[in-house]
Amino acid sequence: MNELPVVVVGAGPVGLAAAAELRERGLTPLVFERGDSAGAAVSEWNHVRTFSRWGELVAPAARRLLDGTGWVAPQEDSYPTGQEWAGDYLMPLAKALGDDVVRLGVEVVGVARRGRDRVVDAGRDSEPLSVRVRHADGREERVFARAVIDASGTWGGPNPVGGDGLPALGETAAAEAISYRVPDLDNQTVRARYAGKRTVIAGSGHSALAAIVALAAVAKSEPGTRITWVLRRGEVGNTFGGGKDDQLPARGALGLRAKQALDDGLLEVVTGFRTAAVESEADGRVALVSEAGARIEGVDQVVALTGFRPELSWLSEIRLNLDPVLQAPVELAPLIDPNVHSCGTVYPHGVTELSHPEPGFYLVGMKSYGRAPTFLALTGYEQVRSIAAELAGDHESATRVELTLPDTGVCGGAGVFDEPNTVAAETPGGGGCCGGPAPELISLGSVRGSN
Structure with missing residues (x-):
């Protein structure tokens, strides 16, 4: 199986970082992206700025690859919009990896173990993973892989407005509003x-x-x-x-x-x-x-804007070990549980925390966080560095996970920070991440609109 590619699902920031890490390790990455461009999901929030500076949004292996192409890095202390992150970094990175690596307009619709459904034990560590893909023209094919890294994110699975996790009564009918x-x-x-x-x-x-x-x-x-x-x-x-x-x-x-x-x-x-x-x-x-x-x-x-959830239906034949609450890997879930942390106090983690009972299968990036609203690109870049090292047989490097994150937590999301070169607001305020300024609250039990 070592001659087979490592399939990466999603050509977003973490998926492309995974491909760069794998390539640097001498492995063969194969990235499937259902959108028509790299960073397709990022481009959908093109008008919104990130919380992280450019210097924290470029993966180390990706930078090394791009530097060899004459790519000019953006100003490190500025904050890109989604459009800039995709256009100035993700698309050039996909081009540097090549069309033979990054396949656009190809959706992964299922992953299984070749010739085995999830019930069968025999051969799960010797047979390759079977990746079912659908092309834009409707054609389907199977691709065999030594490992699969699912970096498909959660952007396509917004939570409903309904307070119980299901769409509220009438929510679907009121879709236009x-x-x-x-x-x-x-x-x-x-x-x-x-x-x-x-x-x-x-x-x-x-x-x-x-x-x-x-x-x-x-x-x-x-x-x-x-x-x-x-x-x-x-x-x-x-x-x-x-x-x-x-x-x-x-x-x-x-x-x-x-x-x-x-x-x-x-x-x-x-x-x-x-x-x-x-x-x-x-x-x-x-x-x-x-x-x-x-x-x-x-x-x-x-x-x-009630958060996102991972799409897991196309992984029904893969043996996953997920937390029943967050749908994140069980080793990671306690560190990012919003019932416990208002900000994610996440220690550096990699292949050990992200492994599942299914050999060679990994959830990374935002999808590895399940329903938790806490994620930084830096975390995902370290995840895939560790996994690539493990797949290359460098177990020492895979387990030596080092990453410095802000003490004020890793709450995810994006902002509307209008001035990309300005890093502080002059509005008075204080408090740590988990204890902000006290607001003046208008609490209304029933609110009627005016005609």
């Missing part, structure tokens, strides 16, 4: 959906803060624009983050700006609201109804 992404308000067509309208933002993570900041800017210039922030938790608490004390300055600045929107009266906050239903109203708007019967009426748009 609901978005599961931070809206690109520089796009005039998108902006028209929110300007002068009432929008409910559901979610407590950094994507929700990004949406608050973006819509607050619209509210300042477009009369009648209203923003209601819906939280499942009973209080705002540390949702605004660590402010100027955050070791990821762009993340701290985002929280401060969202807090300022509340202080400026641009934001209503509804706490303890777990959505049970989305009801259509006679005027074409919708109403959100909580499990307790509270209602938020007269809503034009809902932006549901």
Whole structure:
């Protein structure tokens, strides 16, 4: 099997980093990306800036490969948008790896052990993995691999607005009024959906803060624009983050700006609201109804930013050892559980924590975090470095995992940090990552829209 390729699922930041690491180790990577370009998922949030600086977004092995092509690295202390990360780094990296390595428009629809379903023990350590792929023209084929690294991420699996993890009653029928992404308000067509309208933002993570900041800017210039922030938790608490004390300055600045929107009266906050239903109203708007019967009426748009979940259905024949809560590897899950940590206190980890009962199969990147909303690109780059070392037989290097992460945690997500070369906001604030500035809370049990 050593002559077979290592299949990498997904040509995003971590998938391409894996390919660069494998190539540097003398192994044969084969990357399948269902999108039509490298970084296809990143490009979908092209208008949003990252929390990490350029210097933390370029994988070491990828940099070494790109340096040999004459690639000019971006300014290390600046913060790219998704569009810049994809266009200035991921696409050149895919080109450097070559079309024979990075196959675009090819979707992985299943992985199994050749000739064995998941029940069969015999041959699981001697038969190759069988990767079923579907091309853009519908043609299917099998590709045999010595190992599979699943870096497909979770972008395609947004959580619903429903408070119990299932779509709220009526959520599917109200699809035209609901978005599961931070809206690109520089796009005039998108902006028209929110300007002068009432929008409910559901979610407590950094994507929700990004949406608050973006819509607050619209509210300042477009009369009648209203923003209601819906939280499942009973209080705002540390949702605004660590402010100027955050070791990821762009993340701290985002929280401060969202807090300022509340202080400026641009934001209503509804706490303890777990959505049970989305009801259509006679005027074409919708109403959100909580499990307790509270209602938020007269809503034009809902932006549901309640996190993501991994797609595991196409791995049904692979033996995975996943935490029953987070759907992350069991060794990693306790370190990133949001029920315990408001920020992920993650020690460096690699092949040991990411191995499964299925030999040669690994979940990496955001997908390795399951439903936990905590991830940094640096973590994924170290994951794939360790796995590539293990596959190359360098066990000492694979287990020597070293990575320095911010003391204020690794809460993931993206921000709207407008000035890419500025790393701090002047808005007063303080507190660590897990103890931000105390907000002024407007807690509303039932909120009616104005006509």
